[in-house]
Amino acid sequence: MKKIFKKLFSVNRIDLISKYLNSSNSLILEIGVHRGDFSKELLKNFNPKKLVLVDPWLAFDEVEYENSFYGNKYKDGQKIQNEFYKEVMKIFESEILNNKVEIIRDISENFFNKNKAKFDLIYIDGNHLYDFVKGDISNSLECLSEDGIIVLDDYRLKGWWKDGVTKAVDFFIREKKICFLEKHNLFNYHHQCVIKKI
Numbered sequence: 001m002k003k004i005f006k007k008l009f010s011v012n013r014i015d016l017i018s019k020y021l022n023s024s025n026s027l028i029l030e031i032g033v034h035r036g037d038f039s040k041e042l043l044k045n046f047n048p049k050k051l052v053l054v055d056p057w058l059a060f061d062e063v064e065y066e067n068s069f070y071g072n073k074y075k076d077g078q079k080i081q082n083e084f085y086k087e088v089m090k091i092f093e094s095e096i097l098n099n100k101v102e103i104i105r106d107i108s109e110n111f112f113n114k115n116k117a118k119f120d121l122i123y124i125d126g127n128h129l130y131d132f133v134k135g136d137i138s139n140s141l142e143c144l145s146e147d148g149i150i151v152l153d154d155y156r157l158k159g160w161w162k163d164g165v166t167k168a169v170d171f172f173i174r175e176k177k178i179c180f181l182e183k184h185n186l187f188n189y190h191h192q193c194v195i196k197k198i
């Protein structure tokens, strides 16, 4: 059944974000970069003044990460993460030189502790466990521009992260710290949510 809704009502994440991010002079932050696929899309479609990419490219040994993109089930996880990091550095080689893209190899918490910039878009797609998403939302709320938006991937998807994204978003909704501009449902199928600060 879900497959049918997906086929009929799929919305592309760039199209979704385009509805709320107008400025081509924006400052964009992506938390969780992996191989840079979505980072390329953000750069191409929104031509930001600067795109900041944060990812530790670190393999996690704990069993709960076994099925994640950054698990270490076969003990070659760190080698793979190092390769991904090198790949991403290569993809954005010229933009890094022009100071249009900045790559920070660290966990988001450390990034936020040092950050002073205000972002127009923060795309949260890092560690999907509840406490981490909660931390990312809380920190993001402190560094949004006046009309800034936060978008989260994998909203309303359970996965190995046990629905951590949905639960963390719903926590801030209940606390009346954020409101939805858009959220996934069967007729608006994208597993994203777009939120803003109240």
Ligand SMILES: C[S@@+](CC[C@H](N)C(=O)[O-])C[C@H]1O[C@@H](n2cnc3c(N)ncnc32)[C@H](O)[C@@H]1O
Pocket: 030, 031, 032, 033, 034, 035, 036, 037, 038, 039, 054, 055, 056, 057, 058, 069, 070, 106, 107, 108, 109, 125, 126, 127, 132
């Ligand atoms: C789902 S992938 C990101 C995919 C990417 N946004 C895309 O759409 O192409 C999740 C990434 O989060 C990173 N990650 C894990 N823990 C993190 C943390 N604490 N802070 C930032 N990134 C983290 C992982 O290394 C992994 O590359």
